[in-house]
Amino acid sequence: MNFNDLKIFTHLAESKNFSKSARQNHMSPSTFSRHIQRLEEELGQKLFLRDNRRVTLTKCGENFLDFAYQTLNQWKIFQQTLQSNPRELTGELKIFCSVTASYSHLPHVLGKFRSLYPNVEIQLTTGDPSAAVHLVQNHTVDIALAGQPTILPNNIIFHYIDSISLSLIAPRITCLATQLLQKNPVDWQKMPFILPLEGPVRQRMEQWFRQKNIKHPTIYATVAGHEGIASMVSLGCGLAILPDVVIKNSPMNTQISIMEVSPPIQPFDLGVCVQKKSLELPLVRAFWEILR
């Protein structure tokens, strides 16, 4: 067994998909599967339960996953202690944020780190910011930019970077939503809305429904991520609440209008999340120290 076997194993444990993990590790599915089999033979225990499409971890597999994460972390820490000059830090740092945050907040946060540690390889993944904390928790990434969740998991720390204001937005083209808005009073129960799947923006929408006494809102669609919501609003699918930074950076923003809301929608905090334990890793610690 070597470190590469552990990496392959953790990859499969996270993806739960043989062909995906084989592809991302540049192996044929049969070679990949042989690696896992050999590992299971060496341990004398099954690590995964397989069915046609997915795999799940056995109890032994779950324990071995903890062992694998700890061992790989220790190995990273050890490798980095061998580097005499911290300015020469190398290795990879996996970062996750939304497409919008990659324009609006990441350059500022990452700029200083890049100039101090140019040899560190940054692996950036963009996506739905409401998945960010979960991706840090399950070790898919080291660092994520995320809205502060109402309840921060115990093993995560959050460093505030900005307050994110939000607006209620409507389409500009003639559509059901704009027609309903022209009536007095507005029939809010009939108004179509577009919601994010989860996260602080969804909570703000639910809060706003309660304030307006909209008991059974008409949900036109739920969308993962915020950028797609701006497009759907501009196409006339309905109304939505979005962070102003998403509206500002959307290529569709000329086809969206911002509506007056009273009382104003409560902003949320955007920050950097890491696992407390990851602060032992020199790369993560270096990143964290720059933030402070």
Ligand SMILES: CC(=O)[C@](C)(O)C(=O)O
């Ligand atoms: C939560 C977050 O990352 C942003 C910048 O507000 C967003 O993309 O909505």
